[in-house]
Amino acid sequence: MAGRFRAFSFVDRITRLEPGQRIEGQYTVPATTTRFPESLMAEAVGQLAAWAAMSHVSFTHRPVAGLAGETRYRGSVAPGQTLNLEADIERCDEEAIAYGGRASIDGRCVLELTHCVGPMLPMEEFDAPDAVRADFETLRGPGAPPGRFAGVAAPFVKLIEHVAGEKVRAELRVPAEAPFFGDHFPRRPVFPGTLLMDSLSTLALQLAREAPSLQGAELAPSKVTDVKIRSFTSPGQTLELLVDLQSATAEAAQLKLAARADGKGVATARIEIARRQ
Amino acid sequence: MQQQAISKEEINAVFPKVAQIIADALGCDVEDVKPQVPLIEGLDAESIDFLDLVFRLERGFGVKIPRGKIIEDARGDLAEADFEQKGILTDAGLARLREFLSEVSPDRFKSPMKAADIPRLFTPETFCKTVIRAQRAAQASA
Numbered sequence: 268m269a270g271r272f273r274a275f276s277f278v279d280r281i282t283r284l285e286p287g288q289r290i291e292g293q294y295t296v297p298a299t300t301t302r303f304p305e306s307l308m309a310e311a312v313g314q315l316a317a318w319a320a321m322s323h324v325s326f327t328h329r330p331v332a333g334l335a336g337e338t339r340y341r342g343s344v345a346p347g348q349t350l351n352l353e354a355d356i357e358r359c360d361e362e363a364i365a366y367g368g369r370a371s372i373d374g375r376c377v378l379e380l381t382h383c384v385g386p387m388l389p390m391e392e393f394d395a396p397d398a399v400r401a402d403f404e405t406l407r408g409p410g411a412p413p414g415r416f417a418g419v420a421a422p423f424v425k426l427i428e429h430v431a432g433e434k435v436r437a438e439l440r441v442p443a444e445a446p447f448f449g450d451h452f453p454r455r456p457v458f459p460g461t462l463l464m465d466s467l468s469t470l471a472l473q474l475a476r477e478a479p480s481l482q483g484a485e486l487a488p489s490k491v492t493d494v495k496i497r498s499f500t501s502p503g504q505t506l507e508l509l510v511d512l513q514s515a516t517a518e519a520a521q522l523k524l525a526a527r528a529d530g531k532g533v534a535t536a537r538i539e540i541a542r543r544q
Numbered sequence: 545m546q547q548q549a550i551s552k553e554e555i556n557a558v559f560p561k562v563a564q565i566i567a568d569a570l571g572c573d574v575e576d577v578k579p580q581v582p583l584i585e586g587l588d589a590e591s592i593d594f595l596d597l598v599f600r601l602e603r604g605f606g607v608k609i610p611r612g613k614i615i616e617d618a619r620g621d622l623a624e625a626d627f628e629q630k631g632i633l634t635d636a637g638l639a640r641l642r643e644f645l646s647e648v649s650p651d652r653f654k655s656p657m658k659a660a661d662i663p664r665l666f667t668p669e670t671f672c673k674t675v676i677r678a679q680r681a682a683q684a685s686a
Contacts (some may be wrong), residue, residue: 334596362611367597384599386592493571497592535571 270449273415277311280410282529288312290319297414298347304465308378312368320364326396328387335494336382393452432477435510443503458500467524470510475540478515489541579669607678618644630658
């Protein structure tokens with residue numbers, strides 16, 4: 268399928284693997300990329316952990332987005348830079364993987380993930396096990412061809428309700444077709460949870476800028492906690508996004524994030540937007 | 545193996561922390577987490593929440609809770625085929641479950657009962673007992 272192992276793959280090489288315990292790898296953001304949402308750094312660490320999990324269960328199951336206890340953003344990545352990725356596997360079996368991890372650039376940590384859990388589902392539903400095994404061997408050996416990621420367009424988000432500095436309700440129209448659906452996942456296209464979080468974070472950033480104590484400040488997401496992806500989002504689906512500002516100080520704002528489809532919860536999280544250090 | 549009964553005092557001792565962990569996992573108010581409220585029907589818990597809950601309890605209490613532990617403990621020394629057949633609990637299985645989940649109101653045990661529906665019975669007290677058993681297991685192996 269077009270896009271497979273390129274359109275939404277964020278590990279170029281696995282440099283070290285201690286089965287069931289630890290994995291290290293690298294990803295270089297293509298120099299030509301014009302938009303690389305920071306949530307994709309978390310995607311890269313998650314995908315690295317997923318490789319550890321899939322190989323640990325002989326590619327019978329794969330993890331899918333589930334829970335991320337805490338994601339701390341400590342920096343950003345620019346096109347052409349290489350992320351050094353690592354993940355410590357706390358537990359892995361055919362039910363779930365639990366892990367933490369980080370991404371760094373030249374020894375400087377830019378992202379930390381803790382208390383993440385990915386439910387494991389049968390691989391056959393999402394991809395061809397033999398093809399995934401072959402990709403793993405490529406990553407363990409010569410590495411994947413560089414520059415595979417061709418970017419991802421910002422999804423269409425329409426504001427429905429906006430109370431400045433308090434709350435936002437918006438509609439996210441997931442595209443019916445996009446290259447990343449060919450990779451995420453080849454047999455069952457699912458809108459990536461990290462792209463959903465990117466849309467919610469963007470709304471949260473706009474709302475935080477309206478808080479009187481933070482107006483005029485240069486702000487960025489600093490921490491995302493209690494991310495819980497409850498259900499799959501399919502191509503063409505429309506989601507309702509809800510962002511509520513809970514509190515704001517002179518340093519940071521705390522906001523609640525939620526996504527719903529047909530009134531049913533799809534995802535929830537909390538985010539801290541802080542003055543950029 | 546016969547397990548030592550769990551006292552009300554032991555449950556009361558862990559309940560506040562278990563309730564707070566459940567509230568954090570479900571995003572609800574801790575005041576809503578009553579000992580006998582069904583987590584699915586009463587607090588809208590879903591399967592991902594149970595996964596979340598087990599990992600939070602493990603971290604919060606420093607114990608290991610193997611997957612499927614509650615049902616495995618409920619089955620006890622009963623052979624799997626004597627506990628359930630084709631996904632439906634046998635009479636012996638249902639009786640064993642009713643005895644094991646003594647905190648659950650008897651009228652919530654319907655016959656026939658699908659094994660997949662067992663989590664519908666779980667309450668905060670069920671998880672208090674799970675934590676206590678895990679603590680005992682950790683002490684026994686220390």
